[in-house]
Amino acid sequence: MNAIHTETASTCWSCGAPAAGEHFCPKCGTIQKLPRGTDHFRFLGLPRKLWIAMDDLEARFHQLSWKLHPDNFVRATVEERDLSLERGSQLNDAYRALRDPVARVEYLLAIEGMRKEGATKQQAPPELLEEVFELNESLDELRSSREGNQHGAEMTALLRRLEEAAHGFEARLKDVDEQLMAAARQWDATVDSGDAATGRAALARMNEILNRRSYIRNLVRGVNEELSK
Numbered sequence: 001m002n003a004i005h006t007e008t009a010s011t012c013w014s015c016g017a018p019a020a021g022e023h024f025c026p027k028c029g030t031i032q033k034l035p036r037g038t039d040h041f042r043f044l045g046l047p048r049k050l051w052i053a054m055d056d057l058e059a060r061f062h063q064l065s066w067k068l069h070p071d072n073f074v075r076a077t078v079e080e081r082d083l084s085l086e087r088g089s090q091l092n093d094a095y096r097a098l099r100d101p102v103a104r105v106e107y108l109l110a111i112e113g114m115r116k117e118g119a120t121k122q123q124a125p126p127e128l129l130e131e132v133f134e135l136n137e138s139l140d141e142l143r144s145s146r147e148g149n150q151h152g153a154e155m156t157a158l159l160r161r162l163e164e165a166a167h168g169f170e171a172r173l174k175d176v177d178e179q180l181m182a183a184a185r186q187w188d189a190t191v192d193s194g195d196a197a198t199g200r201a202a203l204a205r206m207n208e209i210l211n212r213r214s215y216i217r218n219l220v221r222g223v224n225e226e227l228s229k
Helices: 054-067 078-099 101-111 126-147 153-193 196-228
Strands: none
Touching: 054 078, 078 101, 101 153, 101 196, 126 153, 126 196, 153 196
């Protein structure tokens, strides 16, 4: 990426007027170079909170989409056109990351240094160990039965048992999502209060919940894939 697009500038690069953090210069309207490291929340003019009004997010997205549309830069300089294209790509990334509550939590944890792609090893939550063990036994039994071309009442009962197990884990996912949203509300409260210690605890709690959610979701997906064969 061209360095001119990542400079931190407190004034407009075109006319010199104060324009720190603005997408466009308040005086001359020229598209600006955002401060280095601008995250998705700041990009959309939002506080780093996890509760976002969807109508507000949609309005911000559509307003910026219109302002950054290539048709508005047909007669602009090459630098301005390049900036508008980069900014449009950033806008789409920001919207995708923030419109979904779970993706929003994952993004927040990533920019807070709490979550790295591929860094978390999938492990069964302690409270689910027994259920996971029984589920894996049933899955092994299903595979063995299929290899032996077995049918009849025993196979029907096995499939029913696996379906019930999948439904049970899906219900747990709903509980996990409720726990995640509760931790998200705690984080938002710390943003207002400035309580850093409680904020870090909320981040750690959300990270732990997301790990559990990911494990259970993959478990359900695996069972459904086996049942669909």
